[in-house]
Amino acid sequence: MSLISAKNIDFSHGGQRVLQGVSLSLEPGEIVTIVGPNGSGKSTMLRLLIGALKPQKGSVTRKPGLRVGYVPQKLYIDPTLPITVERFLNLPHRVAAKDAAAALETAGVPGVGQRQMSQLSGGQFQRVLLARAILGKPDVLMLDEATQGLDQPGSASFYRQIESVRRDLGCAVLMVSHELHVVMSASDRVICLNGHVCCEGTPEVVSVAPAYRELFGTGTGGALALYRHEHDHGHDHDHDHHHPKHEAAE
Numbered sequence: 001m002s003l004i005s006a007k008n009i010d011f012s013h014g015g016q017r018v019l020q021g022v023s024l025s026l027e028p029g030e031i032v033t034i035v036g037p038n039g040s041g042k043s044t045m046l047r048l049l050i051g052a053l054k055p056q057k058g059s060v061t062r063k064p065g066l067r068v069g070y071v072p073q074k075l076y077i078d079p080t081l082p083i084t085v086e087r088f089l090n091l092p093h094r095v096a097a098k099d100a101a102a103a104l105e106t107a108g109v110p111g112v113g114q115r116q117m118s119q120l121s122g123g124q125f126q127r128v129l130l131a132r133a134i135l136g137k138p139d140v141l142m143l144d145e146a147t148q149g150l151d152q153p154g155s156a157s158f159y160r161q162i163e164s165v166r167r168d169l170g171c172a173v174l175m176v177s178h179e180l181h182v183v184m185s186a187s188d189r190v191i192c193l194n195g196h197v198c199c200e201g202t203p204e205v206v207s208v209a210p211a212y213r214e215l216f217g218t219g220t221g222g223a224l225a226l227y228r229h230e231h232d233h234g235h236d237h238d239h240d241h242h243h244p245k246h247e248a249a250e
Contacts, residue, residue, distance in 0.1 A: 002027055003063050003140050003172055004049050010057035011044055018044050020196050022058075026140065031166060031173040033203075036193040037216070042176035043073070045193065046144050049174070069138030069171070071129050073145040079118040085128055086113040095135055106168055107131035108161045123154045127161065134165060141165065143175040 002025040009022040019041045026032055026049075036042050047053045048060055050068060077083065089100045104110055107130040112120070120128065126146055133141060143162070147155035166173050190206040192198040198211040206212050 001063060002061075003066060004174075005061045006045075006049060006055075006058065007061075008058035009045070009048060009055045009060070011041070011048065011053065011055055013044070018195065019048075019055075022193070022197055024191055024197065024200075026172050026174050028139070029166070029170055029172055030188040031162070032175070032189045032191060033187045034174070034176040034191045034193050035206075036176075036178060036198075038178050040178075040194045042178070042193055043144055046142060046174070046176055050142065063139070066140065067136055067138045069133035069136060069141045071126070071133045071141070071143040071146045073148055075125075075129060077117050081118070083117050084113065085109075085115050085117060085120070088117055088128065089113075089132055089135065099135060100131075103131040103135045104128070106134060106165055108164070122150050123158060126150065126158055130161070130165070134169060134171075137169065138171050141169075141171050141173045143173070145177060146175065147177070 005025040007023050009019050011019040022045065034042050034045065044053065048055055050070065051062070086100060089095060089103070100113065104112060107127040109124050109127040109131065112124060112128070117125070147158050150158060162173055187203055189200055190203050191200040192206055192212050192215065194215055198215055199206055199209040
């Protein structure tokens with residue numbers, strides 16, 4: 001069965017319709033990215049799927065016992081607060097040191113346990129949030145604009161880490177983003193949302209869909225840029241592994 005399924009969701013906030021007739025599902029092990037402009041209802045949809053909000057019409061069904069790991073859009077920690085990464089991972093409940101170390105390893109930041117949270121770079125901070133999300137060995141990893149504030153190389157690196165997490169843990173991944181220029185080529189499906197589902201499919205299919213073009217325009221200003229590695233195309237140069245090129249639908 002689907003891990004999460006939403007059917008004909010309507011949701012209004014402050015008298016304004018945010019979502020109308022939205023249906024989507026997430027299957028075991030797949031990566032789904034929801035894209036759309038600001039105000040399109042992406043974060044609201046994520047909260048409905050998690051169960052933090054209830055739909056005014058329609059239904060959300062979650063697999064019984066579903067474990068969800070959540071990476072927030074941002075998290076503010078007072079820079080004057082002395083808290084190490086290890087201590088942060090132990091809030092609100094203590095975890096075994098080996099489990100914390102394994103989560104940091106999987107998230108791509110091994111050995112930072114004794115660092116102060118305030119001393120981390122933006123990318124390291126997001127990876128620590130990722131480590132915290134995977135401590136519970138989730139069936140589904142949900143990310144809400146998790147690369148906001150990172151530059152394009154930082155975002156691409158973080159998304160590659162998500163691919164590794166999916167491979168290592170076997171979990172499904174559901175991400176939302178308004179960064180149309182940053183969509184993983186590894187996404188199994190991209191869902192274009194603007195209050196309703198405009199179109200969905202592989203990144204390549206969505207990037208040329210008329211509904212997508214109508215909403216976001218054409219050319220590099222509105223195109224889905226697919227991060228690809230040189231070795232995806234049969235090359236094997238070390239520098240290419242760290243500097244993905246952009247392929248934008250024209």
